[in-house]
Amino acid sequence: MCRWAAYRGDPLYLEELVSSPAHSLIEQSHCATRAKTPTNGDGFGVAWYGDRSEPGRYRDTLPAWSDCNLRSLARQIRSPLFLAHVRAATGGGTRRDNCHPFVFENWSFMHNGQISGFERLRRPMEAMLDDELFNARGGTTDSELMFLLALQFGLRQTPIAAMAEMIGFVEGLSLNILGSALVRYTTAFSDGKSLYAIRYATDSKAPTLYASTLGGGFCLVSEPLNDDVDAWAEIPNGSAVVLGEDGIDITPFGAEKPTEAMPRVAVAMPA
Template sequence: MCRWAAYRGDPLYLEELVSSPAHSLIEQSHCATRAKTATNGDGFGIAWYGDRPEPGRYRDILPAWSDCNLKSLARQIRSPLFLAHVRAATGGGTRRDNCHPFVHGNWSFQHNGQISNFDRLRRPMESMLDDQLFHARGGTTDSELLFLLALQFGLASNPFAAISEAIGFAEGLSVHLTGSALVRFTAAFSDGKSLYAVRYATDRKAPTLYASPVGIGYCLVSEPLNDDIDAWTEVPDGSAVLIDDMGVHITPFQPEKRASAGPQAPVTIPA
């Protein structure tokens, strides 16, 4: 499983999440503590927003711990909204086009999880894309394809509904073609204004997600960046997260055409 971090708030140097903390994202690339695999060395990437609508991006197939350029960029780039990711490949080769975050227009997206039986589902999933989005597909991962499907299903107008439809489509297709479905999906995505995230799994074993205030803003991470347990709130499985000018909002999430997960207790992120 991959590890990732994302931030929205007053401008912050990327190093505050990527390289400086005791359990920074770079540290997690070779010593993750809350994942099935401790090593996430199949590439990395960062995407950040500045004065232009579309994000800047830097990706490479080197392990994050061995790329001196990443530390240098993280020390110099200051952004009010950014995503960062270290990859442990579950499908697709180790190539730059398969490294997160993925970008299309002003949208950025990064994911931790997988779609079971993806080899059986890939072609019919790709057939749902219009020509523009199909030709925008640069890699071979299930993550990128879910992102493009969400764009196809209206990510720009209703982000959570589009993600819900994309996951629901993958689950329904898998049941139809293989008799079963398993999607594990913990992802962050942004339009350059708000930061969104979803934690969900068909089997209720979604990859971890935590939230915490950082400076004058909030971050979302796969695992805490330090040992201050009280500073981190675990986002429940089956949740959608929105970070905007009003703060952090966490609501229940369930893919379209699936039964309700039932009531969920409210989650409070300390200020």
């Protein structure tokens, strides 16, 4: 399983998540504590927003702990919204095109999880893409394909509903082709204005997701960046998170399209 961290709020140096904390993302790349395996050494990437609508991005196949450029960039780049990811490959080779975050136009996306039986599902999933999105596919991962499918299903207009429709499509395809469906899915994605996240699984083993205040904003992480347990709120399985101008909003999430009438989830955020 991969590890990731994302932030939205007042401009912040990337190093505040990537390299400075005691359990920073670089530390998690070789010593994760809340994942199946402690090592996430199959590449890394960061995407950040600045003056332009499209995000800047830096990715490489080196382990995050061994790339001196990552620490240097994280110390110099200051952004109000950014995503960072360290990869433990569950499918797809170790190559730059398979490293997260993935970007398309103004959107950025990163993922931790898996689709069981993906190799048998890949071709019909790709067949759902129009020519523009199919031609945008650069790698071979299930993560990138799920991102493009969400765009196909309307991510630009209704981000959370598009993700719900995409996951429902994948589950239906799995049932038809494999006879069963196993999707584990924790993701962060952004249009450059709001930061979204989803924690979901068809079983009880959704990859972890935590939230906390940081500086003048909020961060979302796969696992806490320090040992202060009171500073981190765990996001429940089956939740969608939106970080926007009005702060953090958490609602129930399922594979079927959620409705506006669904109740809010009570999650106590650290003061």
